[in-house]
Amino acid sequence: MTLHVDIDLSAFERNVAKLVNTAAPASVWVALKSHAYGHGMTELADNALRAGATGLAVLDIPAALSLRAHGVTATLFAWLHGQETDFAEAVAQGIDIGVSTLNQLDAVAEAGRLQKVPARVHLKVDTGLHRNGFTESDWVAACSAAAAHEKQKLIVVVGVWSHLADASEEADRIALSRFDTAIAAAASVGLKPTIRHIAASAAGFTNADARYDVVRFGILAYGVSPFSESSGQQLGLSPVMSLRSTAEVHDESTIRIHAGWHDGIPQNPKGAWVLVGGERCTVTAVHPLFTLAERPAGFDDGSSVGIIGHGGPSAEDWASWTNTIGDEIVTGIPVTSRRVFGG
Numbered sequence: 001m002t003l004h005v006d007i008d009l010s011a012f013e014r015n016v017a018k019l020v021n022t023a024a025p026a027s028v029w030v031a032l033k034s035h036a037y038g039h040g041m042t043e044l045a046d047n048a049l050r051a052g053a054t055g056l057a058v059l060d061i062p063a064a065l066s067l068r069a070h071g072v073t074a075t076l077f078a079w080l081h082g083q084e085t086d087f088a089e090a091v092a093q094g095i096d097i098g099v100s101t102l103n104q105l106d107a108v109a110e111a112g113r114l115q116k117v118p119a120r121v122h123l124k125v126d127t128g129l130h131r132n133g134f135t136e137s138d139w140v141a142a143c144s145a146a147a148a149h150e151k152q153k154l155i156v157v158v159g160v161w162s163h164l165a166d167a168s169e170e171a172d173r174i175a176l177s178r179f180d181t182a183i184a185a186a187a188s189v190g191l192k193p194t195i196r197h198i199a200a201s202a203a204g205f206t207n208a209d210a211r212y213d214v215v216r217f218g219i220l221a222y223g224v225s226p227f228s229e230s231s232g233q234q235l236g237l238s239p240v241m242s243l244r245s246t247a248e249v250h251d252e253s254t255i256r257i258h259a260g261w262h263d264g265i266p267q268n269p270k271g272a273w274v275l276v277g278g279e280r281c282t283v284t285a286v287h288p289l290f291t292l293a294e295r296p297a298g299f300d301d302g303s304s305v306g307i308i309g310h311g312g313p314s315a316e317d318w319a320s321w322t323n324t325i326g327d328e329i330v331t332g333i334p335v336t337s338r339r340v341f342g343g
């Protein structure tokens, strides 16, 4: 047996329901970017909506279109576009489009003209993260250009949005104040966006002031914490992805586990362990196709090994052993490894 990737759909639904409860009266969109952080985008979409999310956020338009084709009728928000992005189908399919540049705004308006239906636009303002969005100095001009397109019924500005750096409480406070200023400026040129959104997991969970109309929860929906000081489980959430494999004797003191860094097991972990027969066994090396760990007493060939979950370590544990964040651990499990959906 190679790596088993189990996805617990009930845990995912419980997490989303808890986040929906936490964010109320704001609504929740679940971020399904990067193949739902490695969990399976189309597979989890319906569960997110069933658990109370009112929309889904994906990186790009092709992902949004594939969810529409899958039958999702709820709000689908896509925000990352290349030079070549064709907005026409997105407009035809009622995708909510995040817009960060004047070129994008014009292209989206042109798509609205072609499709004879106003494009649903969310204007993005950069509130300090510097990861796309109109700068503060360009914002009023962008809003005025959008208002002109709106007058011609090529677009409708349904949202104003941004993304927090979550670097510190102070940085977020400044970003929220810039966001308020941007919203007021949009109103001053006649825009009437009803969906204001800036928070993702960290601020959405902890800061009511950051929730506005919608929170775009990503990693917390998968039961993995964005905070270094607490795990998802400590926050009352359940991990959704678990990994297990089997092992055989390698030599007198070592077992060989059938999963390596080709399967997404992080390389060079410091202090990692896995669970074998109820015992914590220290990982000694991660190779491309297999992993070596200490051999527990009374080990039988073919024993099951808990690599994430199944009583073994959490994604956050692996993140701390490899000096990264939990997102990287779950997203790093290759899409070619078969997911088994249950729960």
Ligand SMILES: Cc1ncc(COP(=O)(O)O)c(C=O)c1O
Pocket (backbone or CB within 6 Å): 031, 057, 079, 163, 199, 200, 201, 202, 216, 217, 218, 219, 220, 226
């Ligand atoms: C625009 C946007 N919204 C929401 C999210 C979800 O973030 P998180 O996983 O921290 O909840 C991301 C993640 O990168 C993002 O880029």
